Amino acid sequence: MAKSRFEYVKEFERHDVLLPQCYIVVRIDGKKFHEFSRFYEFEKPNDIRALKLMNAVAKNVVVHYKNEVIVAYGESDEYSFILKKDTNLYNRRRDKIATLFVSLFTSQYVALWSKFFTDRELDFKHLPFFDSRCVVYPNLATVKDYLSWRFVDTHINNLYNTVFWQLVLKCGLTTQQAENRLCGTLSNEKQEILFKECGINYNNEPEMFKKGTVVTRKGEIVHIDVIKEIDQIFKGY
Numbered sequence: 001m002a003k004s005r006f007e008y009v010k011e012f013e014r015h016d017v018l019l020p021q022c023y024i025v026v027r028i029d030g031k032k033f034h035e036f037s038r039f040y041e042f043e044k045p046n047d048i049r050a051l052k053l054m055n056a057v058a059k060n061v062v063v064h065y066k067n068e069v070i071v072a073y074g075e076s077d078e079y080s081f082i083l084k085k086d087t088n089l090y091n092r093r094r095d096k097i098a099t100l101f102v103s104l105f106t107s108q109y110v111a112l113w114s115k116f117f118t119d120r121e122l123d124f125k126h127l128p129f130f131d132s133r134c135v136v137y138p139n140l141a142t143v144k145d146y147l148s149w150r151f152v153d154t155h156i157n158n159l160y161n162t163v164f165w166q167l168v169l170k171c172g173l174t175t176q177q178a179e180n181r182l183c184g185t186l187s188n189e190k191q192e193i194l195f196k197e198c199g200i201n202y203n204n205e206p207e208m209f210k211k212g213t214v215v216t217r218k219g220e221i222v223h224i225d226v227i228k229e230i231d232q233i234f235k236g237y
């Protein structure tokens with residue numbers, strides 16, 4: 001095909017290629033899910049339908065990229081997909097990887113919505129959308145620490161949110177009072193408040209809430225202690 005005189009503008013395009021031989025993490029995160037969850041009246045602090053929807057979507061993404069993905073991990077409105085260090089997916093182009101993962105995730109989220117939210121249709125003025133980034137990690141130790149970081153974050157957030165919302169919804173505290181009550185408390189103190197003041201043993205909370213969700217490269221959805229299993233998760237990589 002003949003080139004037009006405008007063709008030169010293509011020279012302005014730049015393609016960031018992710019470093020070779022590094023693990024690639026694609027992390028997607030729901031945009032303004034604070035508002036989104038309020039609009040669709042998600043249960044606080046954990047909505048099982050919303051979490052299961054995220055997991056089903058992530059599973060489909062993992063299955064689609066099964067030759068590239070080692071494992072995926074998710075909590076709340078985010079999911080991380082960890083890719084093999086020697087993947088040549090889209091010639092390791094950052095923009096291709098980040099945008100294709102997030103657009104597949106978003107379209108799956110919309111497509112599967114009605115399976116999980118059976119009595120609430122998506123409103124076209126309140127559609128879900130996600131951001132996405134690629135981060136490269138130079139060795140296995142760092143990528144294991146990445147996954148451990150997200151796991152610990154799940155625990156910290158979930159413990160706080162569980163006690164906070166129990167104090168508000170069950171004990172009748174205002175959100176400000178609950179915030180003050182928890183200010184400066186350590187993890188075991190929060191568990192004690194939850195037990196003594198709300199009658200709830202944190203250990204009995206659902207595993208999905210406490211541990212987040214791992215999607216294996218075979219597409220299995222499990223809720224495991226990521227820190228204990230970290231070597232097993234990356235065995236062979």
Ligand SMILES: Nc1nc2c(ncn2[C@@H]2O[C@H](COP(=O)(O)OP(=O)(O)OP(=O)(O)O)[C@@H](O)[C@H]2O)c(=O)[nH]1
Nearest residue numbers: 030031032033034037042043044045046047076077
């Ligand atoms: N009630 C409820 N809210 C949830 C649930 N999962 C996620 N959320 C909401 O989603 C938010 C996710 O946190 P962020 O990603 O930091 O907040 P965000 O509003 O999405 O902000 P940006 O990501 O910066 O756009 C939480 O703070 C909650 O408000 C859920 O299961 N139940």
Ligand SMILES: [Mg+2]
Nearest residue numbers: 029030031077
């Ligand atoms: Mg978000």
